Amino acid sequence: MTWSLTQSGTAFSGGLAITDSSTGTKATGTVSGSISGSSFTFSLSVPAGGADGAFGSCSATASGQGSVSGASLSGSYTGTNSCSGTMSTGSLTLSRQ
Numbered sequence: 001m002t003w004s005l006t007q008s009g010t011a012f013s014g015g016l017a018i019t020d021s022s023t024g025t026k027a028t029g030t031v032s033g034s035i036s037g038s039s040f041t042f043s044l045s046v047p048a049g050g051a052d053g054a055f056g057s058c059s060a061t062a063s064g065q066g067s068v069s070g071a072s073l074s075g076s077y078t079g080t081n082s083c084s085g086t087m088s089t090g091s092l093t094l095s096r097q
Helices: none
Strands: 002-008 011-019 026-036 039-046 062-069 071-082 085-095
Touching: 002 026, 002 085, 011 039, 026 062, 039 071
Parallel strands: none
Antiparallel strands: 002 011, 011 026, 026 039, 039 062, 062 071, 071 085
């Protein structure tokens, strides 16, 4: 997962790109959230048409939280996919490029 973010004060927003490691499905969408101290919360969305292959007509949303350490974000999320239902807890680690 890659996030391309703009930050204004404690708020951030931008685009995201996802590649599912098990299926190779690629998707794009948006992410937004806020940072407070060493913690952050976020919400992400992939609209219908934002994914390729069998998931092209699906939409997805997720939200989560995590911690900020230097130039890295680490956290967890849960969400839903309009085609496959609930996404159980996932994890992410992002590093500033």
